[in-house]
Amino acid sequence: MLEKALKGSKTYWTWIAVLLGFITVGVICYIQQFNYGLGYTGMSRDVSWGVYIAQFTFLVGVAAGGVMVVLPYYLHDYKTFGRITVLGEFLAIGAVTMCLMFILADLGQPMRALNVLLHPTPNSMLFYDMIVLNGYLFLNIICGWVVLHSEYKGAPPPKWYKIFAYLSIPWAFSIHTVTAFLYAGLPGRDFWLTAVMAPRFLASAFAAGPSLLLLIAIILKRNTKFDIGEVAQNKLCTIITYAAVTNLFLVGCEFFTAYYSNIPGHMLTLDYLFWGIKEGTEVKNNLVPFMRFSMILNIIAIILMFLPQVRKDDSKLVPVLIAMFVSLWIDKGVGLVLGGFVPTPLEHITEYTPTLGEILITLGVWATGFLIITLLFKITVDVKVMREN
Amino acid sequence: MDMKRRDFLKIAGLTAIAGIGAPTAFSRLLKGEVDGGAAYASGGEGAAADSNRVRLGMVIDVKKFNQYKGLAQKCIDACHQIHNVPDYGNKKDEIKWLWQERYENAFPEHSHYRRNEELEKMYFLVSCNHCDNPPCVRACPTQATFKMKNGIVAMDYHRCIGCRFCMAACPYGARSFNWRDPRGRSADGRPFIAHVNPDFPTRMRGVVEKCNFCVERLAEGLPPKCVEVASPVKAMIFGDLNDPNSEISRILRSRFTIQRKPALGTHPSLFYLI
Numbered sequence A: 001m002l003e004k005a006l007k008g009s010k011t012y013w014t015w016i017a018v019l020l021g022f023i024t025v026g027v028i029c030y031i032q033q034f035n036y037g038l039g040y041t042g043m044s045r046d047v048s049w050g051v052y053i054a055q056f057t058f059l060v061g062v063a064a065g066g067v068m069v070v071l072p073y074y075l076h077d078y079k080t081f082g083r084i085t086v087l088g089e090f091l092a093i094g095a096v097t098m099c100l101m102f103i104l105a106d107l108g109q110p111m112r113a114l115n116v117l118l119h120p121t122p123n124s125m126l127f128y129d130m131i132v133l134n135g136y137l138f139l140n141i142i143c144g145w146v147v148l149h150s151e152y153k154g155a156p157p158p159k160w161y162k163i164f165a166y167l168s169i170p171w172a173f174s175i176h177t178v179t180a181f182l183y184a185g186l187p188g189r190d191f192w193l194t195a196v197m198a199p200r201f202l203a204s205a206f207a208a209g210p211s212l213l214l215l216i217a218i219i220l221k222r223n224t225k226f227d228i229g230e231v232a233q234n235k236l237c238t239i240i241t242y243a244a245v246t247n248l249f250l251v252g253c254e255f256f257t258a259y260y261s262n263i264p265g266h267m268l269t270l271d272y273l274f275w276g277i278k279e280g281t282e283v284k285n286n287l288v289p290f291m292r293f294s295m296i297l298n299i300i301a302i303i304l305m306f307l308p309q310v311r312k313d314d315s316k317l318v319p320v321l322i323a324m325f326v327s328l329w330i331d332k333g334v335g336l337v338l339g340g341f342v343p344t345p346l347e348h349i350t351e352y353t354p355t356l357g358e359i360l361i362t363l364g365v366w367a368t369g370f371l372i373i374t375l376l377f378k379i380t381v382d383v384k385v386m387r388e389n
Numbered sequence B: 001m002d003m004k005r006r007d008f009l010k011i012a013g014l015t016a017i018a019g020i021g022a023p024t025a026f027s028r029l030l031k032g033e034v035d036g037g038a039a040y041a042s043g044g045e046g047a048a049a050d051s052n053r054v055r056l057g058m059v060i061d062v063k064k065f066n067q068y069k070g071l072a073q074k075c076i077d078a079c080h081q082i083h084n085v086p087d088y089g090n091k092k093d094e095i096k097w098l099w100q101e102r103y104e105n106a107f108p109e110h111s112h113y114r115r116n117e118e119l120e121k122m123y124f125l126v127s128c129n130h131c132d133n134p135p136c137v138r139a140c141p142t143q144a145t146f147k148m149k150n151g152i153v154a155m156d157y158h159r160c161i162g163c164r165f166c167m168a169a170c171p172y173g174a175r176s177f178n179w180r181d182p183r184g185r186s187a188d189g190r191p192f193i194a195h196v197n198p199d200f201p202t203r204m205r206g207v208v209e210k211c212n213f214c215v216e217r218l219a220e221g222l223p224p225k226c227v228e229v230a231s232p233v234k235a236m237i238f239g240d241l242n243d244p245n246s247e248i249s250r251i252l253r254s255r256f257t258i259q260r261k262p263a264l265g266t267h268p269s270l271f272y273l274i
């Protein structure tokens, strides 16, 4: 079955070459970072997590988002999603792999990463995160691969795999809940200390993950004989829309609590993210353009998703999906993690700007994830097209 | 230093090194006088209040530090020197165990309109609070940050994976990360550690560090370095919070002190005499 990944069009190979290019640059930069230390990045004593952890957080969501096609298929016997469950599972594999790579890239002592297992510490949320992420990776590899391989052989999949498929559903919720708990349980970081953190993570995940999945599905429809079908596409649109609405509602709740209660600790970070904070004579606001752009883009994308003429027309739907994905990426992959460090526990304002090397490593990890997704999707599509003809 | 105090420090230090509780050793000092006087008295590991155990703490007399200008800086320099804390000369890579902050930064929730002018001008020494209920210990996935039975929150630099979860978790900004090799030199050849103290380990890049309450000195029966430097004017008082007869307990009982961010339930072991 693997040989399917080795035969492809010119576009396919060009895409692979581009990804490999980014990966190479990323590896070179990572070697530099490895030799110098994490000072290679823009992080500092005050902003001690940067784009790596932010990407990790966002991508856990993308991985969990895959469950939005798996769940209806297995729990509600929604057959229309039968053609894309494997894609959802393979997307999760790519996303979780990126998560693990981002964590490794962020460790000061990556060679000691196994200490988390050698000295298991059940009071640390990071310990659980490690377990659930690796478990989710394993479950998706099993489910995706078994189903696809049976299809390749032309036989029904063995029954035992269903146990793993059912298990993967609550597991998907757990990965993003535990990731939210990394943040939501820390005293003294008011921006993160909110009970809606986990629900909000899940809502934005169930919008961002399926958005990416649908985007890829449309690309596949244009370039291959693989079509997920209009019904499935419509259903995905509905899921994305309502998940995004829920997320926006929860963001609104955050704003209400902060500004109506008028408690400085709760307002300061939002002030910084959306308006900028004055410290002395200097206004610190380097995230303001991103956050405003993200908010406006998100609202526009949600409104457009409600219009039937947008959903029915791929050429209109694609930019809306991109807008949705980008806006959620900025919200979580930039604002949420970086915002938590402003102000510092001593109420200083320290800003963070990633370095070029840090960005190139980040792109390298994304490219690796996309390479995995590309190869897995290529195999899937070829197998499915082969079976259907 | 009188004999009793030296004894106390030695025992405290031994328990610090051995990492074991010392109810037997301390029962001598306590002489059975265990009252429930010390609030939140516990011996560590976030265990329920247990006034039979040692809980080390410190009182910082802010007035004295502002009276004797330059003393705070001397404490800081001494601490950083004996602990091989590197100086990179920039804020981004900065590592600090003990430093000074203004009132509004040390006690951000206390800020209010028209504060006492003297207070406005004051600086406060801040470092790790050796919290009795430390969020950093809760967050650490490898137990590289752990609580000793005498209340000290200590670090194992050889186990730390550099995930910096503890830095996000500490509500006092007490922790620093080695963003680069502290044993190295700057571009113009200046070593980051001016004079290496061979009696204390230097760290490697990629690990977190912070004030360790001078556990290595306690083991030798010496008080923490900053306390020693401040001792001529008694600007810092160090001792067992659980011993009702200790000097620190007497001060806490008789004078008004404040803690940093008490509302968070971390139970800091550092107290400020204003």
Ligand code: SF4
Pocket: B127, B128, B129, B130, B131, B134, B135, B136, B137, B153, B169, B170, B171, B172, B173, B174, B175, B210, B266
């Ligand atoms: S002050 Fe910070 S580093 Fe020190 S024990 Fe408390 S939480 Fe941990």
Ligand code: SF4
Pocket: B139, B140, B141, B142, B143, B144, B145, B159, B160, B161, B162, B163, B164, B165, B166, B167, B207, B208
């Ligand atoms: S950086 Fe080190 S001490 Fe801090 S949480 Fe991670 S492993 Fe523990």
Ligand code: SF4
Pocket: B078, B079, B080, B083, B097, B098, B127, B210, B211, B212, B213, B214, B224, B225, B226, B227
């Ligand atoms: S107790 Fe020791 S390590 Fe902590 S600040 Fe004082 S001198 Fe430094």
